[in-house]
Amino acid sequence: MAGWYVRHFMNRATVRGQSFRKQGVDRVRDQVAACGGWLVITSRDSSLPSLIETGRRTERMWLDARERGIAIHPMTQMLEEKPFQGRVASALGVSGDVQFILRVGYVKRYPAPTSLRVPVTAILRT
Numbered sequence: 001m002a003g004w005y006v007r008h009f010m011n012r013a014t015v016r017g018q019s020f021r022k023q024g025v026d027r028v029r030d031q032v033a034a035c036g037g038w039l040v041i042t043s044r045d046s047s048l049p050s051l052i053e054t055g056r057r058t059e060r061m062w063l064d065a066r067e068r069g070i071a072i073h074p075m076t077q078m079l080e081e082k083p084f085q086g087r088v089a090s091a092l093g094v095s096g097d098v099q100f101i102l103r104v105g106y107v108k109r110y111p112a113p114t115s116l117r118v119p120v121t122a123i124l125r126t
Contacts, residue, residue: 031073036105039072042089042096054099071107076100 006015014020039061043054065072078084079098088098 031075031103037103039100039102039104040092040094040098041100041102042094043099044096046097051099058100065104066110069106069108070104071110073103074100075103
């Protein structure tokens with residue numbers, strides 16, 4: 001619903017305005033205050049094999065978390081901003097390259113998916 005509202009009633013100037021930015025920061029502040037914990041996913045380095053292995057481990061962790069009723073919400077905006085990108089690992093006291101910062105907490109039930117999964121046969125051909 002929020003996306004529809006933004007597409008139909010807002011423009012570039014609106015979303016770059018101070019009140020829109022403040023609302024976003026306030027929403028993130030509320031989300032951060034309401035979570036059960038944080039996970040920081042790192043890779044050994046930024047080489048392709050290391051990134052693939054980190055991705056595989058992260059996928060397995062997401063599947064295990066779902067079985068345990070734990071919700072995971074990526075909050076990696078600071079990793080995308082140049083001033084903070086290089087400082088995150090040292091600020092958190094972790095070694096390696098930080099790939100994800102995840103907000104986690106228990107949920108009573110997962111919501112229904114918003115779209116159906118694409119069947120594997122639609123992507124892979126033998």
